[in-house]
Amino acid sequence: MKKEFKTEIIETKQPIKLYSIIFGILYLLANFYLFLYNKENQNIYLKYLSLIILLFGAYYIFGESFKKPKVVGVFKISEKYISINLDRIENKIGINEIESIFLKYMGYGSLTTHSIYGNKNYLKILKKNGENYNFEILLRDKKMKNEFKNVLNNIEINEKFNFTKINNSKTEF
Template structure:
């Protein structure tokens, strides 16, 4: 029985540190101002600005979970071949495959705070030296189990390895 694993290749938005570091400092200062300075000593305009900064921080915190990542292609893996459809379609047969390396963070669900799927990174190396670095989504537990079955097949041939990133809540 051939099991197919299909998923989207995505490109997610990353935040620039030149914006996130000052914004984080404003957030800390706002929390300190609202929580540790007695309310009779607070200035009304600074209080309003602090509340706005805290609300914007909450928005950006939850925005990561609810914005759908940009789909740039499709990945299909089975026991016979790997097909990467992006700008061009590349097919790598099992005989041409050198190694698959997965950086696993988890699958998407409400308890992992990502409804579209968590970012997982897949690095595929062929025997002719070509490397493909992909950012893929694992949407739910069913898809994770499909990927696990296929990677178990490649593990038997010493063509698969993986590592966990971001302390996943579920084991791969």
């Protein structure tokens, strides 16, 4: 039985920390103004501004999981080689050329996780010649996770494979 796994290599945008801090402070101030400040002394314009800030906050809290990640390539692993296709350039790496494979596991996608499109899992491949590859792969559902796990349980790959479960992951690998 030939074991093979294929998924997308993705790129996610990281929020700018300064904007996140500023917006977090504004969100706290808007909550304080709307719910704790004396309602008789509230300015109507500040009240509407606070409501708008709360609505933007709700969008960013709940709307982020509906954003589709940007696909930048394809990752394929089989018993004999690993294929990394980035920007229409395909790199094939033989299993015997690999020193180690490391996965930071966050889980797979579902309605109860952060993204409905699949969770982003970070993969690092280190070749024996010192060359390494770092990228994010997408695991869409439990079936896809199990296919990936079955390929990694191959004897040649399994001894080179290691993973870390990130703290907020709700599922076991």
